[in-house]
Amino acid sequence: MKRNTWQREAVRGALTGSEGFVSAQVLHSALRDTGSPIGLATVYRALASLEQEGEVDALQQDGESLYRACTPGTHHHHLICRNCGTTVEISADPVETWARSVAAEHGFTQADHVVDVFGLCAACTAAARLA
Secondary structure, eight states, rough: OOOOHHHHHHHHHHHHOOOEEEEHHHHHHHHHTOOOOHHHHHHHHHHHHHHHHTTTEEEEEEEEEEEEEEEEEEEEEEETTTEEEEEEEEOHHHHHHHHHHHHHHTTSOOEEEEEEEEEEHHHHHHHHHHH
16 A cells, blocks of 8 residues: 555545546646645556555546546446536446356456446436527
């Protein structure tokens, strides 16, 4: 486990205060807006470390890494609004059953997976209907 520095704590706190997945650049900008002197490279290092320790989820969208604070030690999946980024953790049970079944059907063992479902949240859907 890495030692907790003020930079790691600042990144952890900023992620906890964010709704949905955010880029390192957005996180850096938010930290700088609060007066933090933290550098962008330090934000990237802190995110990588927190991800490795299971405190941060990461995904790739449009060629960019996005990050979100998560509950350490729990295997879960996400429902993500592709418009506003709102993210909901969803139950892993049905996905786990499906993944084991598909893996076994093809002779795979020790199969790992990541499942993120993208769509539009209720608020973005309602706004699109009004537009």
